[in-house]
Amino acid sequence: MGRKTEQKVRTYHRYLGFFLAGIMAVYAISGIVLTYRNTDYLKKEVLVESKLAIGLQDEDLGRALGKRAFKVDKTEGNLVYFEGGTYDKITGQASYIEMKMPLILDNMNKLHKMHSGHPLYWLNIFFGIALLFFAVSAFWMFKPKTPIFKKGLYFALGGIVLTVVLLFV
Incomplete structure (x- = not known):
């Protein structure tokens, strides 16, 4: 060039x-x-109050809350308890704690x-x-003939090798 x-x-x-x-x-x-x-690193607890559909079943409740590994701890009457919160089947009111990053x-x-x-x-x-x-x-x-360029090629080769190794680990 x-x-x-x-x-x-x-x-x-x-x-x-x-x-x-x-x-x-x-x-x-x-x-x-x-x-x-x-992890909860840098996150803070935030109380979330939301109105969901009435009478949701356990798996539908998890989807409505957007929780992947959702599990109901217990159900007492119309109140469903899950990790960090509750859901009322009659009113559809859900109240739970969510860990959120600063804005x-x-x-x-x-x-x-x-x-x-x-x-x-x-x-x-x-x-x-x-x-x-x-x-x-x-x-x-x-410039390609300079020692710094040649040394740079060795570093580039080292970076490529490291990347290939990381792709297969």
Whole structure:
């Protein structure tokens, strides 16, 4: 590649990096926080009061509450007891404790886990393409004959090997 192309790639790499610094920080923080999603780390108890359909059966109640591993502890009359809450079969009133992240961390996690049904999913596609560009354009940051470039190739190879190992563990 010519000197002009090399300079353009370096310029795009630099300014795209500055532009995406904020979103990269959000993905980094939310990625770390998501590692602990199966624990109560950073979460706080929130009392949830909701009106559900009347007379729900156990499995339907779990679905209505959005709880995957739902289990009824006991039923006394019209009151159903489950972990952290109750449900009244006559009124449909449910009251339970839910563990929630602080709002900003919860929103970061939602952004990180966005799917194609979300109206802003195209931002994730753009971000993924930008990260792929970073990975490839990093090889234009130094001239191929320099020692730092050659050393960089060893680090890149090490990263590729580590990634392959992690994919099969």
